[in-house]
Amino acid sequence: MPEPTRTGRSCPPDTSSPSYRKALKHHLATLQPVSSSSSSLSPFRGAEKRFKTRFPPPVEEVRGALDVALLDSAREGEVTEGWWRGCVHEGVREVRLRDKERTRGYVVPSVPGLVILPAFLLPREQRQLVRCCLQDAAKLPNETNLDTHYVLPSEGLWAAARDEPDESILPRAVSATTIPSEAEGERGRRTLIANPPASVGSLADLLSPKAAAAPSPHLPPSLPGELLQKLRWANIGASYHWTSKSYDLSRCSPPVPGEVAVLCKRAVRAVPWEEVYTPADSAPGGQAPGWERWAEDYAPDAGIVNFYGLADTLMAHVDHSEVDCTRPLVSISLGHACVFLLGGATRDVPPLPILLRSGDALLMSGPCRRWYHGVPRVLEGSLPGYLWDALEGEDEDEREWAPFRTYLARTRINVNVRQVFPPGMEVGGLAGVTPE
Numbered sequence: 001m002p003e004p005t006r007t008g009r010s011c012p013p014d015t016s017s018p019s020y021r022k023a024l025k026h027h028l029a030t031l032q033p034v035s036s037s038s039s040s041l042s043p044f045r046g047a048e049k050r051f052k053t054r055f056p057p058p059v060e061e062v063r064g065a066l067d068v069a070l071l072d073s074a075r076e077g078e079v080t081e082g083w084w085r086g087c088v089h090e091g092v093r094e095v096r097l098r099d100k101e102r103t104r105g106y107v108v109p110s111v112p113g114l115v116i117l118p119a120f121l122l123p124r125e126q127r128q129l130v131r132c133c134l135q136d137a138a139k140l141p142n143e144t145n146l147d148t149h150y151v152l153p154s155e156g157l158w159a160a161a162r163d164e165p166d167e168s169i170l171p172r173a174v175s176a177t178t179i180p181s182e183a184e185g186e187r188g189r190r191t192l193i194a195n196p197p198a199s200v201g202s203l204a205d206l207l208s209p210k211a212a213a214a215p216s217p218h219l220p221p222s223l224p225g226e227l228l229q230k231l232r233w234a235n236i237g238a239s240y241h242w243t244s245k246s247y248d249l250s251r252c253s254p255p256v257p258g259e260v261a262v263l264c265k266r267a268v269r270a271v272p273w274e275e276v277y278t279p280a281d282s283a284p285g286g287q288a289p290g291w292e293r294w295a296e297d298y299a300p301d302a303g304i305v306n307f308y309g310l311a312d313t314l315m316a317h318v319d320h321s322e323v324d325c326t327r328p329l330v331s332i333s334l335g336h337a338c339v340f341l342l343g344g345a346t347r348d349v350p351p352l353p354i355l356l357r358s359g360d361a362l363l364m365s366g367p368c369r370r371w372y373h374g375v376p377r378v379l380e381g382s383l384p385g386y387l388w389d390a391l392e393g394e395d396e397d398e399r400e401w402a403p404f405r406t407y408l409a410r411t412r413i414n415v416n417v418r419q420v421f422p423p424g425m426e427v428g429g430l431a432g433v434t435p436e
């Protein structure tokens, strides 16, 4: 495979180029007639559609996205070298972080409980987290989207691609004890299924063993490098069961990797929550009960690492499988930037588009913790130079980094970490207390 290059660095696609015209022609030829229902799309679906558009690329649409990197002169190079940029919305408020080295944090009054920590990770830390995601997280006993269909090597796909690139990986045989894989999209991405939000009352469900999804019967053996391109998610911590969209605590899983947990706790500790929630909000039934103690007692116990190719999207959904429904979900972006849409309690609320760049952390807590959100667009040509070129002044082995940068040339990674159980409630594989 030829070494990929960083794409579309300093200008939008050349709309007069033969390749653009050819792609446009193909697009127009395959265009479906406008359905009578398209005007009745919900505001969230409408926004998704606008950001997904390839012809022409949604440069103007993205210009309306909240892009807090514009407020940081240190990121000027990163912003100007790519051709996607958003804007700064009125009302966005800076909060002073406790973490002295990283001084920026932003809240948006229309989205209570949202905190954005731009450039939360330094370039060196981003590289380290990328390594952790590919080498350690996407490996047994953690489950990935590929485990349903292939017998993956115990050393993990990344190590296999590096050490035994020509060794085929066999598809898994169909077994009579499995059930069809309903919750998996065509390429291992997720599709929507409606299930009730988790609560203390649904704990018994979390403890009951869940059937494995059925492997696809018609898959050829594949090389590790080919399968890496099909890697879409890896569970970390408590095992998430995609078919039923709930946790499966009957499955013993290692905890969230230490270095991921440390980063997420650092993000939660850095936020001055008293500036996010006023004391009145913390009253019982308020916006985020217990926020005063998050700095001490936030303990992530589950998460998903999402791997997006440049054309991949994540449709509108609510993460409601966690028993604790207000503690922060910490989401860290790596590699290519994206547009993240954050709506409201229903798809009828017009979403706020946010441009998330590599190293940014986004925290959803309190009211917005169970709001609709999704990723309609990975922004091609947005890989920052420090993930591609040698790191200035850092003692890093660029040869060791080379396969990671090649992978990132077509990828966005998102580390999405949650706390399923509130402090003191430890259940099943995570300890052994059953609620009354």
Ligand SMILES: O=C(O)CCC(=O)C(=O)O
Pocket (backbone or CB within 6 Å): 304, 306, 314, 319, 331, 340, 373, 374, 375, 414, 416
């Ligand atoms: O990729 C992202 O930024 C969001 C991912 C997400 O919403 C999820 O994993 O539930």
Ligand SMILES: [Fe+2]
Pocket (backbone or CB within 6 Å): 317, 318, 319, 373
């Ligand atoms: Fe989500």
